[in-house]
Amino acid sequence: MTSSESEPGAARTALTFSELGLDDAVLRVLKDVGYETPSAIQAATIPPLLAGRDVVGLAQTGTGKTAAFALPILSRLDLSQKAPQALVLAPTRELALQVCEAFEKYAAHLRGVHILPVYGGQGYGVQLSALRRGVHIVVGTPGRIMDHLDKGTLDLSELKYLVLDEADEMLKMGFAEDVETILADTPDDKQVALFSATMPAQIRRISAKYLHDPEEITITSKTTTSATITQRYLTVSYPQKVDALTRILEVENFEGMIVFVRTKNETETLAEKLRARGYSAMAINGDVAQVQRERTVNQLKAGKLDILVATDVAARGLDVERISHVFNYDLPIDTESYVHRIGRTGRAGRTGDAISFVTPRERHLLKAIEKATRQPLTQMQLPSAEDVNATRLSRFDDAITAALDQTDRINQFRDIIAHFVEHHDVPEADVAAALAVVAQGETPLLLSPEEARERRFERDDRSDRGDRSSRGDRYGRDDRGERGDRAQRGERPERRPRTNRAPLATYRIAVGKRQKVEPRQIVGALANEGGLSREDFGAIQIRPDFSLVDLPADLSSEVLARLENTRIGGRLIELRPDRGGAPRSARHDDGGDRPVRKPRHR
Numbered sequence: 099m100t101s102s103e104s105e106p107g108a109a110r111t112a113l114t115f116s117e118l119g120l121d122d123a124v125l126r127v128l129k130d131v132g133y134e135t136p137s138a139i140q141a142a143t144i145p146p147l148l149a150g151r152d153v154v155g156l157a158q159t160g161t162g163k164t165a166a167f168a169l170p171i172l173s174r175l176d177l178s179q180k181a182p183q184a185l186v187l188a189p190t191r192e193l194a195l196q197v198c199e200a201f202e203k204y205a206a207h208l209r210g211v212h213i214l215p216v217y218g219g220q221g222y223g224v225q226l227s228a229l230r231r232g233v234h235i236v237v238g239t240p241g242r243i244m245d246h247l248d249k250g251t252l253d254l255s256e257l258k259y260l261v262l263d264e265a266d267e268m269l270k271m272g273f274a275e276d277v278e279t280i281l282a283d284t285p286d287d288k289q290v291a292l293f294s295a296t297m298p299a300q301i302r303r304i305s306a307k308y309l310h311d312p313e314e315i316t317i318t319s320k321t322t323t324s325a326t327i328t329q330r331y332l333t334v335s336y337p338q339k340v341d342a343l344t345r346i347l348e349v350e351n352f353e354g355m356i357v358f359v360r361t362k363n364e365t366e367t368l369a370e371k372l373r374a375r376g377y378s379a380m381a382i383n384g385d386v387a388q389v390q391r392e393r394t395v396n397q398l399k400a401g402k403l404d405i406l407v408a409t410d411v412a413a414r415g416l417d418v419e420r421i422s423h424v425f426n427y428d429l430p431i432d433t434e435s436y437v438h439r440i441g442r443t444g445r446a447g448r449t450g451d452a453i454s455f456v457t458p459r460e461r462h463l464l465k466a467i468e469k470a471t472r473q474p475l476t477q478m479q480l481p482s483a484e485d486v487n488a489t490r491l492s493r494f495d496d497a498i499t500a501a502l503d504q505t506d507r508i509n510q511f512r513d514i515i516a517h518f519v520e521h522h523d524v525p526e527a528d529v530a531a532a533l534a535v536v537a538q539g540e541t542p543l544l545l546s547p548e549e550a551r552e553r554r555f556e557r558d559d560r561s562d563r564g565d566r567s568s569r570g571d572r573y574g575r576d577d578r579g580e581r582g583d584r585a586q587r588g589e590r591p592e593r594r595p596r597t598n599r600a601p602l603a604t605y606r607i608a609v610g611k612r613q614k615v616e617p618r619q620i621v622g623a624l625a626n627e628g629g630l631s632r633e634d635f636g637a638i639q640i641r642p643d644f645s646l647v648d649l650p651a652d653l654s655s656e657v658l659a660r661l662e663n664t665r666i667g668g669r670l671i672e673l674r675p676d677r678g679g680a681p682r683s684a685r686h687d688d689g690g691d692r693p694v695r696k697p698r699h700r
Contacts, residue, residue: 118144121173123207128169130206137162142315144170147291152312154305155293163293164200167261171235172201174259177210180232182252184259185284187240187277189267190626191217191388192414197237197263211235216242216252218627218660219388226251240268240276241627244665247283257284265294265301271626272619274300275667281308327444330478331454331464339427339455340368342480344375346425346453347405349481349489354398354420357407358439360428362633368427369407379405382412384631410435411631416442426454429463433470453478487544494534494543602636603651607671610643619666620647624673627664628657646676 114135115128136144139157146153147170157163171184188194198215205211214228216238225242229251236243236252246252260281262268268277281290281304290309294301305312334342343357357372357379359365365381372379380394380403391412397403399418406413410430421443430436436454443450454475456464468474481489502508515529534543609615617638624630624647636648653661661673 113141119148119173120144120169121208124169124173124204126207127204131203137166138317139163139315140166140169142317143167143291146313146315147171147289148173150289152289152309153291154297154309154312154314155291155317156297156315157293157295157317163263164197165204167263167291167293168197168201168204171259171261172205172208172211175208175211175234177208177234179234179256181256182233182236182254183257184235184261185243185254185257185280186235186237186261186263187243187268187280188237188263189239189271189273190411190414191215191219191239191629192412192416193264194237194239195392196417201235201237213237216246218242218664219629239626240273240280241623241665243280244276244668245663247280248665254280254284257288260284260288260290262290262292262294265292265304266296266298269298269300270618271622272616272666273622274304276665278304278308279668326448327440327450327452329440329452329454329473329475331456331475332478332480333456333458333461334480336457340371342455343425343427344372345481345486347372347377348486350423350451350453352404352451353422354401354403354418355405355423355425356413356416356421356439356442357405357425357427358413358430359407359409360430362409362631364428365407365409365412369405372405372407377405378403379407381407383409384411384629384634386412388629409631410439413442414438417445418442419445419448421450423451423453426452429454429456429460429467431463433467436467437471490543601651602648604676605647605649605673606676607645607647607666607673608643609666609669609671610641610645612642613667613669615640615645615666620645623664623666623671624649624661628653628661630657 115133116125118136118141120128139155140162143153143155143166147167155163155166167186175183186194186197188197194215194217198213201211201213205213212228212231212233213235214225214233214237216225216236218239218241225246229246243252247254262277265277268274290312292301292305292309292312305314332342332346357368359368362383362385365383369379369381380397382391382394386394394403394406395416395418398406399420401420407427408416424440424443426436426439430439440450440452443452454464464475515526518524518529519526607620609620617640620638621632621635624635625632630649634650637646638648639646658673661671664671664673
């Protein structure tokens with residue numbers, strides 16, 4: 099294995115896309131979208147991929163890895179071949195859809211290229227009909243790809259290119275065995291590209307086993323967050339967050355924004371509060387159907403929606419150029435999630451802003467983020483009432499100026515105003531003020547003295563006492579962080595009463611200890627195929643020949659059908675309700691096996 103290492107931007111000054119050897123039709127697309135110089139990972143990986151070399155690319159998120167493998171594949175496609183030539187494996191359906199969109203964009207000048215996303219949550223019919231017609235590139239999640247291979251509906255015998263995207267995430271989600279099975283069942287002479295943010299031992303073993311003399315390319319970075327993103331924070335207690343966010347939105351000049359919260363319930367709650375305050379806001383979370391999610395994202399892209407309230411999982415793979423701001427309404431409990439979140443803005447050389455709310459009890463999280471990213475966050479002050487009123491007056495002035503440009507309509511109303519002044523003996527200035535009242539409606543233009551009182555936003559640790567009770571969180575942190583810490587200390591997870599959650603039911607799956615299944619594999623497979631989120635899982639108990647999993651009792655028949663056909667480690671899990679009689683806490687009939695809490699799963 100040969101290796102190379104480069105600093106970000108080092109190759110960008112030396113090369114342009116036209117010098118990399120890409121197909122002319124691909125270069126025309128890049129010119130259309132305004133791309134001239136490749137990112138470091140693109141400049142380093144495209145030439146060896148075009149030359150037929152296997153590649154291992156190590157780079158952080160947001161560095162342009164998708165184009166690094168998509169452009170060479172499109173440049174070398176044989177459009178006369180109907181069987182799939184390229185397979186891209188991605189850990190989540192969101193990332194699979196993002197990769198598909200990128201391929202479609204870069205193939206704009208290539209006639210007849212067919213690209214198919216294959217993932218859980220989408221009906222088989224659409225995928226089967228597309229495969230029968232013929233596709234050149236398949237992008238999918240490992241579980242659904244395995245299903246098609248087992249059914250004989252996906253023929254990879256003529257595969258030329260295979261890409262493992264976000265390989266470390268796939269392994270974290272428990273797809274290692276599926277990935278190796280797919281690699282082993284594809285032609286030996288295929289070209290393989292493996293992209294990952296990290297290089298754990300398991301990925302190095304897969305690389306050594308399935309890649310032929312790969313070139314390992316590592317893109318080092320001085321920081322883990324983009325230098326084009328301005329990072330700020332505001333210390334505020336939980337009960338004050340909505341009012342503080344509203345004030346910031348008043349004065350911040352943003353185009354599109356993602357507001358991150360920790361829970362699914364909070365996405366809907368906050369989006370509704372923002373809509374009530376006049377903002378165009380929608381929520382996406384693990385419960386939102388894929389069709390609705392795509393519709394919402396398209397509205398954000400088209401400018402019909404300005405604010406997206408999302409959880410980490412729901413926003414994964416989201417890349418919308420209009421996103422100028424990322425707002426951490428709830429600070430993430432791990433630095434990696436912070437980097438992924440703010441990476442939704444400031445991409446491809448654009449500038450972006452990231453603002454975070456930090457409660458007094460979360461100051462340690464702020465310090466951890468600054469230490470990990472090696473970038474200090476600038477403390478900002480809450481916009482004052484004067485700031486808000488100045489912004490409102492400026493926008494009101496702009497609205498008047500824009501209206502004055504509509505000469506025809508102005509002339510019509512000028513006659514009406516003159517008639518009113520003549521018959522009512524009212525000064526024109528008073529008439530203009532009255533029209534402004536009519537236009538403004540019931541909402542005051544300026545903050546009242548009562549609303550302007552700054553003491554509502556004083557940073558006082560005592561005010562933070564309401565944080566946890568407001569969230570229904572006894573521990574002042576989200577459930578994942580607290581239980582994860584307990585697990586790391588070797589403590590048994592505490593059984594807590596479930597609040598604000600749908601009732602859970604126990605399901606049995608046909609894999610267990612003999613199949614060497616682990617909780618993270620169960621969570622990864624079921625979440626990916628069934629569109630479930632971390633909050634949907636309860637206790638997991640692994641027995642010798644089967645496992646028991648607590649899932650929402652109200653799963654739809656469609657979700658149950660998908661989960662029933664899910665595979666873990668290449669084996670059908672045959673999910674069905676558990677009919678055992680004993681309560682979960684009393685089931686230790688196989689040698690004292692105790693319930694295993696689900697792993698921390700991103």
